[in-house]
Amino acid sequence: MDRLILWDFDGTLAFRPGMWRGCLIETLDAYEPGHSVCADDLIPWLRDGFPWHAAETPHPQLGTAEAWWAHVGAVLRRAYERVGLAPERAAELAVLARQRYVDCSVGWRLFDDTVPALEQLAGAGWRHAILSNHVPELPALVEGLGLSSFVERTINSATTGYEKPHPEAFAVALRECGHPGEVWMVGDNPVADVAGAEAAGIPAILVRADDGDSRRRAATLLDVAAHVS
Numbered sequence: 001m002d003r004l005i006l007w008d009f010d011g012t013l014a015f016r017p018g019m020w021r022g023c024l025i026e027t028l029d030a031y032e033p034g035h036s037v038c039a040d041d042l043i044p045w046l047r048d049g050f051p052w053h054a055a056e057t058p059h060p061q062l063g064t065a066e067a068w069w070a071h072v073g074a075v076l077r078r079a080y081e082r083v084g085l086a087p088e089r090a091a092e093l094a095v096l097a098r099q100r101y102v103d104c105s106v107g108w109r110l111f112d113d114t115v116p117a118l119e120q121l122a123g124a125g126w127r128h129a130i131l132s133n134h135v136p137e138l139p140a141l142v143e144g145l146g147l148s149s150f151v152e153r154t155i156n157s158a159t160t161g162y163e164k165p166h167p168e169a170f171a172v173a174l175r176e177c178g179h180p181g182e183v184w185m186v187g188d189n190p191v192a193d194v195a196g197a198e199a200a201g202i203p204a205i206l207v208r209a210d211d212g213d214s215r216r217r218a219a220t221l222l223d224v225a226a227h228v229s
């Protein structure tokens with residue numbers, strides 16, 4: 001039997017402390033020393049505008065890194081403006097924040113159980129792929145974090161134009177992975193990962209999360225094997 005696990009990336013295999021707001025604050029710390037912005041100030045301005053905030057709408061027009069970052073860069077610029085930066089400086093900082101966010105050597109880390117779980121499941125005959133709502137540079141992050149030897153394929157919303165939980169995000173993943181005979185989705189988001197996959201006919205496991213009413217949960221990635229075997 002051809003068996004595949006689709007993994008969410010952010011919050012499941014890897015994480016960046018503070019997420020986007022953390023990156024924006026780190027950028028201010030580096031280039032605006034003495035600033036008085038705190039992460040909570042940025043939250044209201046990062047709740048909307050990212051492609052995954054409108055997952056019901058495909059975005060083929062954002063299919064290049066330039067187009068994607070023109071769109072998201074405007075969100076970052078607006079956030080900096082709203083917390084008091086002058087428009088020109090906000091635009092400069094947004095570019096610097098982009099550079100920082102896609103740098104796998106700054107901030108990004110794997111969870112401790114990521115590699116052991118991937119190895120354990122590979123040993124049991126499971127192939128691995130990533131299905132993520134993420135930045136265009138995700139494949140380089142996956143490589144830079146040392147995951148490319150475990151993961152056959154990275155299917156990324158920035159490239160496909162479909163954000164989870166859109167059903168086509170899962171359909172594209174199944175197509176690109178050759179319609180495996182058995183497939184599971186594993187992720188930390190009860191809506192995008194679990195409900196989306198199940199609506200697309202893919203059984204799913206919620207990991208690392210307390211919310212949601214998912215039938216299948218795993219506290220750590222090492223507990224995934226108990227569900228899929």
Ligand SMILES: [Mg+2]
Nearest residue numbers: 008010011188
């Ligand atoms: Mg996630």
